[in-house]
Every structure is written in structure tokens, then in C-alpha cells.
Amino acid sequence: SAVISQKPSRDICQRGTSLTIQCQVDSQVTMMFWYRQQPGQSLTLIATANQGSEATYESGFVIDKFPISRPNLTFSTLTVSNMSPEDSSIYLCSVDQGGYTFGSGTRLTVV
Amino acid sequence: TQLLEQSPQFLSIQEGENLTVYCNSSSVFSSLQWYRQEPGEGPVLLVTVVTGGEVKKLKRLTFQFGDARKDSSLHITAAQPGDTGLYLCAGALDKLIFGTGTRLQVFP
Numbered sequence: 001s002a003v004i005s006q007k008p009s010r011d012i013c014q015r016g017t018s019l020t021i022q023c024q025v026d027s028q029v030t031m032m033f034w035y036r037q038q039p040g041q042s043l044t045l046i047a048t049a050n051q052g053s054e055a056t057y058e059s060g061f062v063i064d065k066f067p068i069s070r071p072n073l074t075f076s077t078l079t080v081s082n083m084s085p086e087d088s089s090i091y092l093c094s095v096d097q098g099g100y101t102f103g104s105g106t107r108l109t110v111v
Numbered sequence: 112t113q114l115l116e117q118s119p120q121f122l123s124i125q126e127g128e129n130l131t132v133y134c135n136s137s138s139v140f141s142s143l144q145w146y147r148q149e150p151g152e153g154p155v156l157l158v159t160v161v162t163g164g165e166v167k168k169l170k171r172l173t174f175q176f177g178d179a180r181k182d183s184s185l186h187i188t189a190a191q192p193g194d195t196g197l198y199l200c201a202g203a204l205d206k207l208i209f210g211t212g213t214r215l216q217v218f219p
Contacts, residue, residue, distance in 0.1 A: 001156075009151075033207075042199060043154070043209040058206075092153050099144060100207060102153025 002027050002095050006103030013083055013110050020079045021106045023093035028073035034066070037090040037105070046091075049076045083110045114138050115202055115210035123216045124190055132185040132213045134200035141203050143176055143183045148197040190217045 003026040013019050023032065031050055035043040046066055047055040055068040069077045080087050090105045115136045124130055134143070142161045146154035158167050160176035160183065167174045171194075173186040183200055195217050200210040 004153075006153075035209075042212040043201075045206055045208075048206070094153070096207070099156040099159055100146075100154075100201070101156070104151070105153050107151075 001099065002029065002097055002101045004093060004095065004101060004103040006093055006106060008106055009104060010107040011109070013108065015084050015110055017083055018079055018081045019083065019108060020077050021091055021093070022077050023075070023103050025074045025095055027097075029095040029097070030073070031096065032070065032076045033094040033096070033100070034068065034076075034078045035092045035094060035102075037092060039089070043092065046078070080108065083108075085110045114208050115200055117198075117200060117210040117213045119213060120211065121214050121216075123218070126191055126217055126219050127189050128217075130187050130190060130215070132187075132198055132200075132215075134183045134185075134210050136181050136202060138202065138204065138208075139180050141180075143180070143203070144201045144207070145174055145183070145185055146199045146201060148199060149195075154197075154199055187215075190215075192217045192219050 005024045007022050033048055034046040036046050037043050045058050046061045047057040049055045049068045049070040051070045051073050065081055067079045088110045090107050092105045093103045094100045118133045144159045145157045148154040158174045163178045163180045165176045171188045175184045198213045201207045
């Protein structure tokens with residue numbers, strides 16, 4: 001299965017600022033998925049990122065708040081923009097290769 | 112709307128006990144996956160079940176997919192402290208939908 005390197009692993013950010021999370025996969029994949037896991041809760045899909053096209057966002061998530069880049073088949077970024085304390089969560093990237101593989105997550109705390 | 116409900120939400124047991132976690136939905140899934148997540152890590156895939164009624168075993172873990180492909184169960188025999196973690200079911204529709212999660216703690 002694929003190996004995903006995600007960074008940063010954690011960050012504490014001031015409200016109103018933005019944070020960009022990076023995911024690097026050790027093999028080429030068509031789609032990459034970005035999830036949010038709020039404290040003590042399950043995973044919610046934010047968007048699906050395809051290389052060469054705009055990401056597809058799930059209900060409740062918009063591009064202005066969570067812009068995504070997918071410059072090639074092994075890399076993607078998710079930016080959390082204009083952060084508020086409600087954005088404090090774990091953010092995870094994932095790929096599907098007959099079973100989803102996840103990065104280790106980015107634990108974001110907004111103060 | 113949460114499509115996959117897991118029960119129980121929390122489970123705290125002694126080493127050696129058996130337990131079952133349930134994952135229920137009103138939707139039919141093409142497949143269903145179980146993951147375990149430990150603190151500071153992403154979820155790790157345990158198993159994928161595809162066929163209605165399918166049973167898969169992974170050492171002390173037994174996974175079953177309901178006949179109608181709407182529900183699943185995870186049974187752990189003789190739980191060990193290393194089984195501690197967050198267990199998540201996830202159903203495949205046009206995307207992967209995660210269940211509400213079951214947090215298991217096994218005390219020595």
C-alpha cells in the first residue's frame with residue numbers, strides 16, 4: 001500500500017491566519033482525499049482532489065475556506081483559511097488503493 | 112446526515128473479555144471497511160468486506176457483513192491492551208462514508 005507523508009504533524013495558529021497542510025505520496029495516484037476529524041469524532045470528507053482539475057467539495061465545505069492544490073500525481077495541499085477556533089481539528093489526507101491509506105494527520109489548534 | 116451508526120460509542124473492558132461492535136445503516140454499500148485509529152495516527156485499514164453475509168477473520172478479530180450489505184459487526188475475542196483504539200467502519204458509496212466510531216479501552 002501507499003506511504004503518505006503529511007506535514008506539519010501539529011500546529012497552533014492564531015485566528016484569522018491560514019495554514020497549508022502538505023501530503024506527499026510515494027506512488028502516483030489519481031485521486032487524493034482530504035478529511036477532517038473534529039475532537040472525539042469520526043472522519044468527514046472535505047473534498048476530493050484530482051490532478052489537473054478543481055477539487056470536488058462536499059456539502060458544507062467551500063473552496064474559499066479550504067483551497068486545495070494538486071500539482072501532480074503524488075502531491076496535494078490543503079489550506080485552512082481565515083481560521084477560527086471552530087477549525088481546530090485533525091486534518092487527514094488519504095488515497096484509495098483497494099483500501100484507504102491515510103497520512104498521520106495534522107492536529108490544528110486555533111487560538 | 113450520518114449514514115453509519117456505530118454502537119457502542121465507548122467500551123471499557125478488562126483484558127481477556129470478548130466484545131462486539133456494531134455498524135448499522137439504512138443504505139446499501141458496495142463494500143464496507145473497518146479501520147483502527149490510535150492517538151496521533153491516521154486510521155489503519157483492518158479489513159474490507161464485499162459480499163453480503165461474508166465473514167473474515169484476522170487473528171482474534173472477526174468481521175461480518177450483513178446479508179443486505181447495510182450493516183456489519185466486529186467481534187474481538189480475548190481482548191488485549193494492544194486492541195485499545197478508535198474503531199471506525201466505513202461504507203463505500205460514491206465516496207467513503209465513515210461511521211460514528213467506537214472508542215475501545217482494554218485494561219490489563
